């Protein structure tokens with residue numbers, strides 16, 4: 001048990017990224033960390049936390065603006081603690097099959113906050129997702145829930161292990 005406080009923040013439009021963040025938070029708690037999961041918009045100050053995991057959904061090749069603004073607002077404090085970033089996006093099995101590098105905008109945020117690592121997880125687009133574009137993607141067969149619980153859990157355990165070793 002390390003008892004370190006970890007913030008898991010997420011930028012979402014339709015909830016898929018929140019689900020990933022919740023799973024990360026649950027796993028970190030199982031590993032004995034004191035993990036808090038919050039929408040990125042609600043994060044004013046990260047100084048109460050020993051480490052931060054920040055994730056955002058990908059839309060048209062861009063990371064969630066909510067996650068990006070959270071990184072920018074807290075850049076100074078984030079640089080002083082361990083930070084991990086993740087993206088939720090691909091609507092196929094590609095994220096399970098290989099490591100997908102961050103899109104350029106996320107790579108820039110990694111530099112800005114001195115992130116240790118980035119992970120791309122499969123995303124989710126279902127009939128419940130609102131929006132004309134989402135509906136048209138579904139009609140083209142580009143739907144489904146590609147969030148891989150085992151992969152998410154295993155990355156969270158890896159973060160716990162790094163924090164325990166720190």
Ligand SMILES: Cc1cc2nc3c(=O)[nH]c(=O)nc-3n(C[C@H](O)[C@H](O)[C@H](O)COP(=O)(O)O)c2cc1C
Pocket residue numbers: 011012013014015016017018057058059060061062088089090091122123124125133134137
């Ligand atoms: C209009 C639209 C554009 C998208 N663009 C991308 C993209 O460029 N890259 C990608 O990997 N996924 C893309 N996706 C898939 C979303 O990133 C995926 O559904 C994600 O899990 C949504 O997260 P959220 O529910 O947290 O907003 C797109 C989805 C929609 C509906």
